[in-house]
Amino acid sequence: MASALATASRFATIATRAAASESSVPGPRRSASRVARTRRDLLAAALVVAPFASSSSSSSASSASSSASESAPDLARAIASLQREAADAYDARDFERASDALSSLMALEPSNEIWLEGRAQVYVDASRFRDAIDDYTSLLARAGAGPTAENAGARARYLANRALAHEGEKSWQRALEDDDAALALASDGGFLPDPYVLNSRGSVKSQLGDYAGARDDFLESYDLFQQSKGFRSASGVRSTPRLDGAVYAASNAALALAQLGTDDARATRELRDVARRAPNVADARAALAAVLYAGGETAAAEDAWTSACATNVGCKNYRDAAYVRDVRRWPPRMRAMLEDFLLVR
DSSP: OHHHHHHHHHHTOOOSSSOOOOBOOOSSOEESOOOOOOHHHHHHHHHHHHHHHHHHHHHHHHHHOHHHHHHHHHHHHHHHHHHHHHHHHHHTTOHHHHHHHHHHHHHHOTTOHHHHHHHHHHHHHTTOHHHHHHHHHHHHHHHOSSOOTTTHHHHHHHHHHHHHHHHHTTOHHHHHHHHHHHHHHHHHTTEEOOHHHHHHHHHHHHHTTOHHHHHHHHHHHHHHHHTBOOEEOTTSOEEOHHHHHHHHHHHHHHHHHHHHTSOHHHHHHHHHHHHHHOTTOHHHHHHHHHHHHHTTOHHHHHHHHHHHHTSSSOSGGGGOHHIIIIISOOOHHHHHHHHHHHHTO
């Protein structure tokens, strides 16, 4: 049972905004992120693997008494059915049904943290941030008061994901505290910081007005993404989540520099570089259009905007001030530059 639970827990690892891949950084320090999965893949994997833990537990009980032996198959079937229900509902983005199924699984196996962590994730995706915070707080309590070799990874994961829930509630200081604690656990354990968590902390620092600190986090996140490998999916296809992470970390760093206003020429160069490296990312091109227009390069700004609109995502979101402010979270100076540019179009 222990090995099955460990496997399930490993696949249930939920990283910040996306799952991380195995690091290729040389030397004795390793990345704390081990599993390369999207949030959806992680929950699905947990829901597939966990029945083996439950079945193993039931088998142990059956050897102890005949009555337990008779009930074990029924319990295993009930768990398997609820897992399918949770996975199907989650895939259909029916978060209420998914959370209900996970709650039922928790009732059947109260000591199995996989179901509680899965429900917390569903609550985040459903924007039920307070419920998610409560579940992650319960998981932290179960993990124990102090970090040990056995619980440090889980505690870091719970803290990083509770930080995301705090972000959803715009509780920036609490999000920062959880991100700090998650990164401290990695450092204390001899691991490199998770670049996803660094990028998230940079975003939180931006919301708190610490743009210099935010830029430092974004740059460190970018460096770590650059040093790390991608991963192969279950079908064997090579993916590039680390490249995507590096692109957004670099873009965020440039936006923070533009907000600081200490070197607009460098911010422009950095945005150009991101746009060149990621030809289908609208964000860097929209930002480049804004800074070029602010610098008096109207024709170049129009070209950058046209390029942004030609990407798969397009430029529609960047015409929406609420999206730029609340979803993409551009800093105030960048938002003002974009608004000025859009006024003349």
